[in-house]
Amino acid sequence: MIGHLFFSHDTLINSTMDGWLSLVKGPYLGKVSAGLEKAEKDKDKDKDKEKLELKIIIRFQAWDVMPLDRYRELSGALDNLDPASTFEVARLSPRIEEISQNLLNIFMGKGNPLGWLKELVAAEINQTDNSNVMFRGNSVATKAIDLYMKVVGSEFLERTIGDAVRAICNSKANCEVDPTRLTKADDVNQNWGKLLEFVTSVWVAISQSSADIPLEFHSIFWHIQATARAKFGTDNTQYTTVSGFFFLRFFCPAVLTPKLFGILNGERFIPFFSHPNLAHFNSRFQSIPMNAHDGR
Numbered sequence: 001m002i003g004h005l006f007f008s009h010d011t012l013i014n015s016t017m018d019g020w021l022s023l024v025k026g027p028y029l030g031k032v033s034a035g036l037e038k039a040e041k042d043k044d045k046d047k048d049k050e051k052l053e054l055k056i057i058i059r060f061q062a063w064d065v066m067p068l069d070r071y072r073e074l075s076g077a078l079d080n081l082d083p084a085s086t087f088e089v090a091r092l093s094p095r096i097e098e099i100s101q102n103l104l105n106i107f108m109g110k111g112n113p114l115g116w117l118k119e120l121v122a123a124e125i126n127q128t129d130n131s132n133v134m135f136r137g138n139s140v141a142t143k144a145i146d147l148y149m150k151v152v153g154s155e156f157l158e159r160t161i162g163d164a165v166r167a168i169c170n171s172k173a174n175c176e177v178d179p180t181r182l183t184k185a186d187d188v189n190q191n192w193g194k195l196l197e198f199v200t201s202v203w204v205a206i207s208q209s210s211a212d213i214p215l216e217f218h219s220i221f222w223h224i225q226a227t228a229r230a231k232f233g234t235d236n237t238q239y240t241t242v243s244g245f246f247f248l249r250f251f252c253p254a255v256l257t258p259k260l261f262g263i264l265n266g267e268r269f270i271p272f273f274s275h276p277n278l279a280h281f282n283s284r285f286q287s288i289p290m291n292a293h294d295g296r
Helices: 068-079 083-091 096-110 113-126 140-152 154-169 188-207 215-232 237-256 277-286
Strands: 003-007 015-024 030-034 039-041 051-060
Touching: 068 096, 083 096, 083 113, 083 140, 096 113, 096 140, 113 140, 113 215, 140 154, 140 215, 140 237, 154 188, 154 237, 188 237, 215 237
Parallel strands: 003 030
Antiparallel strands: 015 051, 030 039
8 A cells, every 4th residue: 555645525625725745654655634725744754754745636516416307498598598698697797717617518518519609709709899809808708719729629739839838847948038137147149049949949839730720629710710701801800810719818828827738747846937938938929929029
């Protein structure tokens, strides 16, 4: 037997534990009692013995699930749920992400998430008069598409930028380019070079992935583009709306928080994330889909 971990049921209800717990080597290697605030080490063990750590992520939620026939009326109502009603429900609740997630789960369970998402897209575009602010807010449509891309695009994300992001995270290179933050020992040209090297590595990985993009992405992006073109004509809107989702809402969040997207799993210490390099990288990377330039 390797060891034991003990958790209090009361401390885990509707909460998440995410951290490294210390195991103290003993007769069967380790024993730890853990709560949400901290992991309490077995006080009876010799403090000088070898210490081990175990990465633990636990989320506990309690749900009351009724018999299926109790949901038939609700299920029928959802089959006829129009976008206007969806927007109104979301408008009345401050928990828009939870609503979007639950509705997406329901329609994925029904086997028709794309049909529902396309209706939301068409409704939001048709309600928007200014193409420059389209999909910029956190509406139920944008949140639902964000969540759907995360679900169906996880393997694509790993294949595309997984290695490049992990290489950046494990690098100790200095990418500081803000003159107000530079020290006398810093070489700004060298820092710029490394920053652009990082951006290029991720950009090249994405640019070479077109044949691997999930079919679900093709379907929803084509619908966004076609609907935007019909509403606003053939200006750049049909391209910026798609690139906004693909880059700003899919790749950029994954680069900024790779742990949440499954690119990093259990790394104990990542020098890159303790440094403002990440913000510099993301600001440069975000400018690509928006056709922006800052002189460098």
